[in-house]
Structures are given as C-alpha cells and as structure tokens.
Amino acid sequence: MTKQQSDASISADGRAITPSAAHHQRATSDGRTGPLVLALDSATATLEVAGGNGASLARMAAAGLPVPDGFHVTTAAYRRFVAANDLQPAILVAVAGASPDDPATLERAASDIRARFEHGTIPEPMVTAIRQAYAGLGPDEVAVAVRSSATAEDLPEASFAGQQGTYLNVVGQEALLDAVRRCWASLWTARAIHYRHQIGLSQPAISMAVVVQAMVPADVSGVLFTANPSTGDRTELLVNASFGLGEAIVSGAVTPDTYVLDKATLVRKQADVGAKEVMVVPHDGGGTAQVDVPRARRGELALRDDLLHELAALGLRAEAHFGGVPQDIEWAVAGGRCWLVQARPITKLPPPPPSGYPDVSWEPPTPGSAWVRRQVVENLPEPLSPLFDELYVRQGLERSLDAVMPFFRIPWFRIEEIADRPFFTTINGYAYQRANFKLRWKTVPLVVRATVAGWRVMFTAAVAYWRDQALPAYLAVIDRWKRLDPADVPDERLLAGIQELAWADAAYWYACAVVMADAKMTDALLDRFLAIVAPRRGLTSGLFLRGFPSKTLDAEAELETLAERIRTDNVLRVLVAATPADRLPAVLTGTTGGRALLTGFQHYLDRYGHQIYNLDFVVPTQTDDPLPVLLSLKAMARRPAHDVRTQQAELARERDARVDETARAFDPLRRRLFHLFLGWAQRYGPHREQALFYMGAAWPTLRRLALELGRRLAQAGVLATPEEIFFLETVELETGIAARAAGEAWPGLAQLARERRELREVWKRLHPPAAVPPTYRMKIGPLDLSAWETQRRNADGGAALRGSAVSPGRVTAAASVVRSPADFGTMEPGTILVCPTTTPAWTPLFSQARALVTDVGGILAHGSIIAREYCIPAVMGTGNATQRIAQGQVITVDGNRGVVELGEVLHEAADSTQQRRGGRLAMALVAVTGLLIVVRWWRRGHLYRRRRP
Numbered sequence: 001m002t003k004q005q006s007d008a009s010i011s012a013d014g015r016a017i018t019p020s021a022a023h024h025q026r027a028t029s030d031g032r033t034g035p036l037v038l039a040l041d042s043a044t045a046t047l048e049v050a051g052g053n054g055a056s057l058a059r060m061a062a063a064g065l066p067v068p069d070g071f072h073v074t075t076a077a078y079r080r081f082v083a084a085n086d087l088q089p090a091i092l093v094a095v096a097g098a099s100p101d102d103p104a105t106l107e108r109a110a111s112d113i114r115a116r117f118e119h120g121t122i123p124e125p126m127v128t129a130i131r132q133a134y135a136g137l138g139p140d141e142v143a144v145a146v147r148s149s150a151t152a153e154d155l156p157e158a159s160f161a162g163q164q165g166t167y168l169n170v171v172g173q174e175a176l177l178d179a180v181r182r183c184w185a186s187l188w189t190a191r192a193i194h195y196r197h198q199i200g201l202s203q204p205a206i207s208m209a210v211v212v213q214a215m216v217p218a219d220v221s222g223v224l225f226t227a228n229p230s231t232g233d234r235t236e237l238l239v240n241a242s243f244g245l246g247e248a249i250v251s252g253a254v255t256p257d258t259y260v261l262d263k264a265t266l267v268r269k270q271a272d273v274g275a276k277e278v279m280v281v282p283h284d285g286g287g288t289a290q291v292d293v294p295r296a297r298r299g300e301l302a303l304r305d306d307l308l309h310e311l312a313a314l315g316l317r318a319e320a321h322f323g324g325v326p327q328d329i330e331w332a333v334a335g336g337r338c339w340l341v342q343a344r345p346i347t348k349l350p351p352p353p354p355s356g357y358p359d360v361s362w363e364p365p366t367p368g369s370a371w372v373r374r375q376v377v378e379n380l381p382e383p384l385s386p387l388f389d390e391l392y393v394r395q396g397l398e399r400s401l402d403a404v405m406p407f408f409r410i411p412w413f414r415i416e417e418i419a420d421r422p423f424f425t426t427i428n429g430y431a432y433q434r435a436n437f438k439l440r441w442k443t444v445p446l447v448v449r450a451t452v453a454g455w456r457v458m459f460t461a462a463v464a465y466w467r468d469q470a471l472p473a474y475l476a477v478i479d480r481w482k483r484l485d486p487a488d489v490p491d492e493r494l495l496a497g498i499q500e501l502a503w504a505d506a507a508y509w510y511a512c513a514v515v516m517a518d519a520k521m522t523d524a525l526l527d528r529f530l531a532i533v534a535p536r537r538g539l540t541s542g543l544f545l546r547g548f549p550s551k552t553l554d555a556e557a558e559l560e561t562l563a564e565r566i567r568t569d570n571v572l573r574v575l576v577a578a579t580p581a582d583r584l585p586a587v588l589t590g591t592t593g594g595r596a597l598l599t600g601f602q603h604y605l606d607r608y609g610h611q612i613y614n615l616d617f618v619v620p621t622q623t624d625d626p627l628p629v630l631l632s633l634k635a636m637a638r639r640p641a642h643d644v645r646t647q648q649a650e651l652a653r654e655r656d657a658r659v660d661e662t663a664r665a666f667d668p669l670r671r672r673l674f675h676l677f678l679g680w681a682q683r684y685g686p687h688r689e690q691a692l693f694y695m696g697a698a699w700p701t702l703r704r705l706a707l708e709l710g711r712r713l714a715q716a717g718v719l720a721t722p723e724e725i726f727f728l729e730t731v732e733l734e735t736g737i738a739a740r741a742a743g744e745a746w747p748g749l750a751q752l753a754r755e756r757r758e759l760r761e762v763w764k765r766l767h768p769p770a771a772v773p774p775t776y777r778m779k780i781g782p783l784d785l786s787a788w789e790t791q792r793r794n795a796d797g798g799a800a801l802r803g804s805a806v807s808p809g810r811v812t813a814a815a816s817v818v819r820s821p822a823d824f825g826t827m828e829p830g831t832i833l834v835c836p837t838t839t840p841a842w843t844p845l846f847s848q849a850r851a852l853v854t855d856v857g858g859i860l861a862h863g864s865i866i867a868r869e870y871c872i873p874a875v876m877g878t879g880n881a882t883q884r885i886a887q888g889q890v891i892t893v894d895g896n897r898g899v900v901e902l903g904e905v906l907h908e909a910a911d912s913t914q915q916r917r918g919g920r921l922a923m924a925l926v927a928v929t930g931l932l933i934v935v936r937w938w939r940r941g942h943l944y945r946r947r948r949p
Contacts, residue, residue, distance in 0.1 A: 051149030070213030117185035218332035221246035227326035232350030244279030371432035381836035383429030385618035396506025470511030547652030563636035612696035632844030717745030805898030806864030809873035
C-alpha cells in the first residue's frame with residue numbers, strides 16, 4: 001500500500017477518502033457501513049474497528065516497528081456481509097442450540113454457520129474495496145497472510161490464540177476474497193464458540209475484522225515472550241524458534257529451540273536445541289506444505305546470536321510501546337531481516353518470583369519440630385492472608401484450644417504436658433498443625449487417664465455441646481454484628497468486630513472437631529469390623545452412612561429448584577444459555593421470569609450464601625462472590641433434572657435394605673456387634689456435616705466490616721484498595737487508623753500490603769508437602785501413623801496415585817482440574833472432579849462429576865460424604881493429584897482400593913505397603929482401645945440400647 005493510501009481509507013463505494021472523511025462516514029453510519037478497509041497503520045484501527053490482532057498491529061506499525069505492510073478489512077465489513085445475507089438470525093439460532101457440554105451440538109452449529117458463510121455473497125462495493133487495497137500492496141498479485149482479528153481477542157484476560165482462522169501464502173484476488181470469507185466464518189468454529197462460553201463472553205456481541213499482510217517467506221520463525229511465561233520472571237525473555245513458517249510451532253508440529261535471555265543485558269543465559277524434524281514452507285501457487293528438515297540441520301540452533309539480540313531488542317520496544325505489559329510476539333526472519341507479525345499480552349502470566357524462589361525449602365519454624373497438614377488446615381488449601389493467619393491461626397485457634405479443655409472435664413491436664421506451643425503455624429504461607437509430641441514415661445499414665453476421660457465425654461456430650469452451646473453462641477456473635485450498619489461504626493470498633501468474629505469461628509471449630517472425632521472414631525470401628533468379619537463382601541462403612549438429611553444437600557436442592565425453573569421456561573432457558581454467568585443478573589432483570597428467578601436466587605443466598613470456598617476470609621463466600629454459583633446454576637440448567645430429595649430418599653431405602661441384608665448374613669454374635677457399631681456410626685456421622693455447614697458463617701459479616709474499614713483507609717491514602725486490608729495485621733491496621741484520624745497518608749502500609757499480596761500469589765504456585773520436614777512420619781513409638789495423614793506421599797512420577805478410598809465404585813473419564821472457585825467454569829459435566837479439597841460451597845460441582853479426586857482429605861472429609869450421597873467413586877488425600885493430572889486427561893478412579901490410575905500399568909508407591917500395615921495396626925489399636933471403653937460404658941448403660949436384628 002502506498003504512503004498516500006496509508007494516510008487514507010477506502011469507502012464502501014471504493015473511493016479513497018481522508019481520515020477525517022472516514023470519521024464522518026463512520027459517525028453517520030448505522031453500524032453496518034463505515035470504512036470497510038483501513039491502512040494497516042491507521043490511527044482509527046481500534047479494537048472495535050480492527051479487532052484485537054489488528055489494533056495491536058496498527059499500533060506497532062504506527063510506532064515504526066518492522067511490521068509487514070498490509071490493510072484491515074474492518075468489523076463494519078463483517079457486519080455488512082452478515083446483514084446483506086441475513087445471517088444473524090440463523091447464527092443466533094444455531095448458537096442457542098449448541099450446548100458447551102455436547103461437542104456434537106457445537107460441531108453442528110459451526111457446520112451450519114460455515115455453510116451459510118460459504119454460500120454468502122460479498123457485496124460488490126466491499127469486493128471493490130478489498131481488491132483495490134490488495135492491488136496497493138504491489139504491481140503483481142503478491143502472496144499475503146490473511147489473519148482473523150475478532151473484537152474479543154488478544155486481550156490481557158483472553159488471548160483467543162488459535163481459536164479463529166489464519167491463512168498463509170494466499171495468492172490472487174479470488175483466493176483473497178475466499179480467505180476473508182473463511183476468516184469471518186472462523187468466528188463461529190466449534191472451538192471458538194466453546195472458548196467464548198468458557199470465559200463468559202456474549203456470543204452475539206462478537207464481531208470479526210481481518211488483517212491482510214504481505215507474506216514473509218520466513219527462513220526462521222517463532223514466538224518471543226518478554227517475560228518468562230513459565231516462572232513469571234520479568235527479568236527474562238524467552239524465545240522459541242524453528243525453521244520455516246511459524247505455523248509449525250503454533251500447531252505443535254515441532255519442538256522448537258528455546259532461548260532464555262537476560263532482559264537487562266539481552267545476553268543469552270540458556271539455549272536448548274529442539275527436535276526440529278519438520279518445517280512449514282510456502283507452496284507454489286498458494287498455501288503451505290510441511291517438509292522434512294534435513295537431518296544435518298536438526299541439531300543446529302535456528303537463530304544466530306545477532307538475530308536473537310535484534311529480536312529481543314524489538315520485543316522490548318514493543319513491550320514499552322504497550323505500556324510495559326509483557327507481550328507474546330510472533331516473529332519471522334527472512335533474508336536476515338526481522339519482522340513482527342503478531343503481538344498480544346501474555347495471558348495468565350504467573351506473578352514474579354521473589355528473590356531466592358528456586359531455593360524455597362520446607363523447614364520447620366523451630367529446630368526439631370514437626371508439622372502436618374490435617375484437621376482444620378484441610379480447609380485451607382491456599383496460602384493464608386496475613387490477617388487470617390494472625391487472627392485465626394496464631395490467636396483464635398491457640399486461644400480456643402485452651403478454652404475448649406474444660407469441655408473434656410480434665411482441668412488437671414494441660415496441653416503443654418504433651419506438646420509445645422504454638423500448636424499451629426504457617427510455613428511458606430501454608431497452614432500446618434504440630435505433629436511431634438513430648439511423650440515421656442512419667443507422663444504416660446497422665447496421658448492415658450486424660451485420653452480415657454476425654455473419650456468418655458466426647459461420646460456422651462459432644463453432640464449436645466455443639467448443638468446446644470457452641471453453635472448458638474457462635475450464631476449470637478454473628479447476629480450482634482450483622483445487625484449493625486458498618487457505615488455507622490467507628491474505625492476501632494470495626495477492627496474489634498473483625499477480631500471477635502474471627503475468634504468466634506476459631507472457637508466454633510473445636511466444637512466441630514469433637515463432633516468429627518466422634519464420627520471418625522465410630523466410622524473407623526464400623527469399617528474395621530466389616531473388614532474383619534466380611535472381608536470378601538466388599539462392605540465399607542460408607543454404604544451404611546448415606547441418605548441422611550444435611551444442610552448442604554438442602555442448599556443443593558434449592559439450587560436445583562432454580563435450575564428446573566430455567567429448564568421449563570423457554571425464554572429463560574435460551575437467555576441463560578446465551579448469557580455469560582457474570583452478566584446474568586443484569587440481563588435477567590429485563591424479563592418478568594428473570595426477575596422472579598433472581599428473587600429465588602437471592603433467597604438461596606440469604607439462607608446458604610455464607611458457605612465458604614476456603615476457610616480463609618480473604619476468599620469471598622457465595623454471598624460476596626456468587627459467580628461460581630451462577631456458573632453451577634447454568635450447568636445444572638443444561639443437564640436433565642436431578643431431584644436431590646428423591647435421590648436422598650432412594651439412598652436411605654437402599655441403606656436400610658443393605659442393613660437388613662447384612663444383618664441376616666451374620667450369626668447372632670456378629671449381628672449384635674454389627675448393630676452396635678452401626679448404631680454409633682449412624683448416631684454421630686450425620687452430625688459431622690451439619691456442624692461443618694456453619695464453619696465460616698461469620699465471614700460475610702466479617703468481610704462487610706473489613707471492606708468498610710478498608711474503604712476508609714483507601715480514601716485516606718493508607719491503602720491502595722479496600723481488599724488490601726486482609727494483607728495487614730492488627731498493629732499495622734491500628735497505625736493506619738491513627739494516621740487516618742490525624743489526616744495523614746501512610747503509603748508504606750499500602751506498599752507492604754501490596755508486597756504481601758504478590759507474595760501470596762507466588763506461594764500459590766508451591767505445593768505444600770504432607771509433613772514438614774517432608775521426611776517426617778507420624779509415629780507413636782514404633783507405630784507408624786502416616787496412613788492417618790490426610791495427604792499421601794505419592795511420587796512425582798509413576799502410573800498411579802494412592803489415596804483414601806472414601807466412596808466405592810470405579811470410573812474412567814476425562815478430568816476437570818478445578819484448583820479454586822475461579823476455575824468453576826472449567827468444570828465439564830460428565831468428567832472427574834480433581835481439586836485440592838472441597839467445602840460445602842463446592843457441592844454444586846458434584847452433580848456434574850462422575851468421580852472425585854482430591855489432594856487433601858480423608859474418610860470423613862466433606863467431599864467423601866457428598867460423594868457417597870451422589871453415588872460417585874472418590875479417592876481423597878492423594879497429595880499431588882492437581883499437580884500430576886492435567887485438564888482433559890483420561891484417568892480411572894477406583895474408590896474401592898483408593899487408587900487413581902494415570903496409565904495402563906499400575907505401580908504402587910514404594911511406601912504404600914508400609915503405610916497400609918501401619919494403618920491396619922493403628923486401626924486395630926483403636927478398635928481394641930475403643931472396645932475396652934465401650935464394654936465399660938455398655939455395662940453402665942450409657943451408650944447401648946438393645947436393637948433387634
């Protein structure tokens with residue numbers, strides 16, 4: 001295109017017009033006219049006009065970066081083509097009928113739309129405009145690259161890389177027009193429709209531009225990242241390079257060379273030769289071909305150092321031009337000259353590592369101490385926020401541990417007799433509980449006496465203590481602060497409320513703990529009894545603990561009622577299916593049925609919105625962030641009806657029938673013992689889930705107080721944002737409150753909060769070991785208790801993972817790896833849910849899952865109970881499932897053996913036999929000890945009431 005043409009655009013009738021005229025025409029158009037073609041470096045080539053890819057190239061070309069000459073076919077041209085062929089109604093119908101969960105419907109929709117584009121007629125003025133722009137690239141019909149450029153691509157939050165069409169070495173006017181038409185149609189490929197749905201973009205609002213550029217017949221090509229995309233290190237550049245056109249790298253056909261450069265000096269730090277067996281080259285007459293790379297060249301580095309240095313310098317110029325945002329840049333080298341052919345922000349770039357990050361070690365905070373991730377820390381899968389760490393872990397749990405001791409009626413016993421304080425700590429941001437105890441011969445009688453006395457109280461008073469004392473006291477504290485308007489509360493009182501609510505939940509945790517101890521012990525006794533007396537019948541305790549009412553299932557049933565309302569209302573069904581979850585509330589207000597649905601959804605949040613995704617109050621609850629619930633609701637509405645109440649009743653009938661069948665198969669003595677152990681397990685088990693349902697119930701109220709105080713401190717210049725309040729401790733917040741009262745800004749606190757927030761993001765990339773030091777095993781004398789750990793020690797390799805078998809069955813399916821609520825949208829119905837752990841707020845995902853695998857958890861974790869209710873196999877406590885399993889990977893979950901198979905050959909972990917032996921010995925010890933105590937209580941009539949078989 002000539003310089004004169006580059007300063008103008010081409011109108012619908014083919015006349016060259018000035019930029020000012022183009023602006024006038026666009027301003028007076030109806031949205032379907034306006035400039036159809038723009039010069040590549042046009043200042044008016046914005047995101048809305050030229051799409052993400054085109055806008056990026058326009059900015060680079062205008063900045064003088066080496067970008068191949070070309071032009072844009074604008075979004076106005078796309079809309080004009082769609083309107084001229086009356087395609088929009090057919091597109092909307094096809095997309096509405098495509099389910100993101102059903103690839104066949106996506107393919108049908110894409111095929112239908114593609115056929116309509118192929119048979120569509122490009123209006124003559126548009127044909128003229130494209131031909132004239134193409135002629136401006138050279139005297140003959142030059143080879144060009146034709147790339148799609150949608151209005152929702154190459155964005156920081158969504159790159160859309162590879163989702164739409166690119167056509168290389170296009171030669172001739174007719175071939176160009178066909179490539180443009182195919183680029184438009186590629187906006188509606190099955191994968192593009194699915195991708196937009198997954199990231200929550202509105203399908204009807206998307207439009208497509210096309211970039212046409214002179215073809216670079218690359219000798220070498222590749223991708224340049226101006227930050228290390230693997231580590232997040234902003235001080236490094238990473239370059240991939242291979243012979244021929246870049247299509248070979250983008251498509252994954254080759255393993256490219258990899259270079260790592262120091263960003264400050266552009267000196268090469270590392271160079272790894274890739275296996276460059278093939279390359280893509282221009283084909284005579286148009287198109288491309290894949291050919292073999294000569295064997296002699298495969299071991300060569302594709303880039304000379306001088307070209308590598310030049311590319312790196314160009315990458316830094318591009319990054320600076322885009323405001324310092326790290327860029328993902330496609331490049332090509334032809335005849336020794338470097339060209340930049342595409343640039344986009346690097347999406348999902350990890351936070352930069354702190355100094356010394358590669359040397360992070362898992363060392364105990366005090367020499368000689370040992371720590372494990374179990375009990376309350378099972379509900380803390382991520383690094384803790386500093387305020388939660390202080391108020392809940394270091395203060396709340398430690399204070400409440402002393403406060404709960406009177407419940408056990410052993411005032412003469414102090415926890416310091418057997419363990420040092422603190423009892424809880426954080427290591428690299430992750431919560432741990434003390435594991436090493438000070439057992440000495442002189443304290444053994446005291447410990448035995450305290451244990452027997454404590455168990456007696458737990459079995460006789462734990463449920464009443466939780467139900468009648470702890471829970472009402474906790475709810476009363478919440479209600480007292482909930483009735484206050486945070487805007488009317490002084491700063492100091494807001495901070496006091498945050499403290500009191502955090503301490504109240506920590507105290508409530510111990511009430512949950514004693515209920516869980518009852519449930520776990522009675523469950524273990526029943527399970528061990530069944531394994532001993534009926535080893536070949538495959539009986540587990542979980543088969544007899546299903547079908548009981550629970551608050552979690554009540555919440556699921558109410559959400560299912562809302563989903564059924566959507567299914568049975570055609571308007572709502574289409575509206576919900578076509579609208580991204582984050583826009584649903586705004587869109588639903590526009591219809592009567594939608595407003596009624598929102599009223600029902602608010603009723604759900606009022607009753608169940610306190611449910612936590614993570615016990616750390618830095619993570620919003622369902623009330624604070626209902627987006628994951630809306631994502632689940634959309635998924636529920638797409639699948640057939642699932643009546644939670646009916647399933648619960650059916651499970652209860654199956655449970656009772658299994659009880660009768662099992663009892664009849666035993667002789668009188670075993671039958672009596674079976675009913676004894678069963679009665680205990682069914683008495684205590686259901687209370688466990690009821691107790692946990694209220695964990696974190698204070699957080700919506702606490703977060704209201706905290707964010708109000710954070711808002712005030714942000715207005716005063718003490719914090720950058722209200723949310724940063726969670727990254728300061730109370731002494732620092734008191735300093736900020738004093739500064740606000742004095743009318744002073746305190747920027748040091750904002751910087752401290754920001755650094756801690758960034759460090760927490762870095763720590764999220766770590767995977768905490770089951771114990772610290774990692775080689776530590778839980779033992780009492782010679783007895784190995786590591787089988788009781790809620791996070792197994794699976795190796796980083798091998799074909800299988802071992803964990804706790806918590807729900808029977810065997811399923812083979814693809815995996816959906818959901819690491820946090822932010823990933824709820826990646827949960828594909830009919831897949832296996834793989835996650836760090838679950839809390840009640842994760843329950844909506846279970847209706848979409850065929851099985852469950854977790855990093856942390858055991859037989860009485862929330863996930864195991866809900867998995868049994870949904871009759872899906874579950875293996876919990878694998879330790880590293882989220883690290884070993886990839887999204888979409890096919891795995892087999894064996895809930896009978898506690899094994900997750902990742903390949904055809906099953907290799908047990910080296911220590912699994914020892915762990916099983918230790919587990920059996922430990923369970924035998926528990927059973928014997930429990931039976932001795934039980935016999936004593938039985939004779940006194942405390943626990944046993946005779947039941948007829």
